[in-house]
Amino acid sequence: MRTWTPPEIPEVEGNAPTLKLFNTATNKQQFVSVEEGVATLYVCGITPYDATHIGHAFTYLAFDLMQRAWLDGGVRTEYAQNITDVDDPLLERANATGVDWRDLAANQIALYRSDMHRLGMIPPEHFVAVTERIDEIAEAVHKLHQLGFAYKVPSPDGAADIYFDTQKASGSSEWQLGDISQYDRDLMLLLSKERGGDPERAGKRDPLDPLLWRGKREGEPSWETVVGEGRPGWHIECSEIAVSALGSAFTVQGGGEDLRFPHHEFSAAHATALTNMPMAHHYCHVALVSYQGHKMSKSRGNLVFVSELLDSGVAPGVLRLALLAHHYRTEWEWFDADLDLAKRRIAAWQTGFSRQSDDPLSAKTVVNQLRQEIANDLNTPVMLATLDAAWDRGVDDPQLLADATEALLGVTVRPLEAGQNR
Known part of the structure; x- marks a missing residue:
């Protein structure tokens, strides 16, 4: 197939x-x-x-x-x-x-x-x-x-x-x-x-x-x-x-x-x-x-569909970020506000791509931190927090960090003027 x-x-x-x-x-x-x-x-x-x-x-x-x-x-x-x-x-x-x-x-x-x-x-x-x-x-x-x-x-x-x-x-x-x-x-x-x-x-x-x-x-x-x-x-x-x-x-x-x-x-x-x-x-x-106070299940019918979210204009990278905010082994509840947080996060990262900093972080150091956390039982919440801090302060090689973010998390970060996240 x-x-x-x-x-x-x-x-x-x-x-x-x-x-x-x-x-x-x-x-x-x-x-x-x-x-x-x-x-x-x-x-x-x-x-x-x-x-x-x-x-x-x-x-x-x-x-x-x-x-x-x-x-x-x-x-x-x-x-x-x-x-x-x-x-x-x-x-x-x-x-x-x-x-x-x-x-x-x-x-x-x-x-x-x-x-x-x-x-x-x-x-x-x-x-x-x-x-x-x-x-x-x-x-x-x-x-x-x-x-x-x-x-x-x-x-x-x-x-x-x-x-x-x-x-x-x-x-x-x-x-x-x-x-x-x-x-x-x-x-x-x-x-x-x-x-x-x-x-x-x-x-x-x-x-x-x-x-x-x-x-x-x-x-x-x-x-x-x-x-x-x-x-x-x-x-x-x-x-x-x-x-x-x-x-x-x-x-x-x-x-x-x-x-x-x-x-x-x-x-x-x-x-x-x-x-x-x-x-x-x-x-x-x-x-x-x-979702809505109960485990998402077909029998209950409390389902949120990916196609409906994407068709409504939610960017795939935003939806990935909303999911990545939760560790894969931790139960959690979906709220519409998860998308709002993800949208703000990707916007902040895109702003950080072009940030001029007097004391930028080493992109290589940040990438190593990301690699350590994904290797640590896919610890995505810490990875996102690491990226929040890095993009907020600025890094010496934004493209390297953007490539690592896309390679490891599947989320594309671009300068704001280059367009929206995929």
Whole structure:
């Protein structure tokens, strides 16, 4: 599936420190080890309806910054992202609105691509829709069944569903339940019910066992495969797409905090059972964003859409700055005033570009400070404060600092007379 045109990223002289990120699976901040000069990153993509809202943008911005930090340090990146273009929520929305699910998905994917391009996000090299990998995902399910990690559960309507055997995998593979999420069983049961699981399904060996393959149901899309007619479960899709694109034990698995369990827990479980290797070395999760006093969610409908903000005249750089004011692991609430602050900030930076100072700061020193903070678990609030102080006082090489701001944060700073920020 095609992606979008990548942004131009300036090269900035100097050396970048090694990236250090908080690893959910170890519950501590760690240096990210990169093998052979290539960092491999998999980020779970959208289910294409209600795209693209501020919560999506905040998540993908964090991994855009991660890649910018690597690239600035001379590390090549290989980035993969899926699109869950067949899933219960998508089908439910299509039925509710009377739109063919394929048309709904295609429309929303196109909107997502446009939003990511306009925001200056680095595109993935592997941008893969689930519907493009049905046979390969079915083969993975078949292999899990052959290895003894999967079993069939009949449904009342006669369909045969296939489930993952969590306890068998915990006892027979390198993965243990809770390795990725660090959650206890009671919380897992609660979240499973809230996030697409079916812990009360009769016939399962363990209430937490996730669905691998959903047998054919009347009125639902299905495909004839090696495991019968039907469609994939949620977690196995990402396991197969990620490992096929990046190989086993890739560098970072990323996504929103709400994917920590069950999605990332069981994606890792499936991949480990299939390959006998860890899925990823590092797991990173981005905090959720609230709006109008509640977590921004499709079910509640309290969404702020990127396309609507940009179409209303908000500059992409201003929107990026509004998001960058918050650390990626800190929950926060969106207010319209966030844009006003970002507009004032970029205006001040642009004024500072042309400031004549009797005692300017060294631009190289400021750039080194920015590099230290992005390497420190993507500490964007401190980076913005550093830039506020530098542009307010003035620097000896404004273009160097402007290039670093664009390279690391994706925000363009120009003299006011040269025009508005992109």
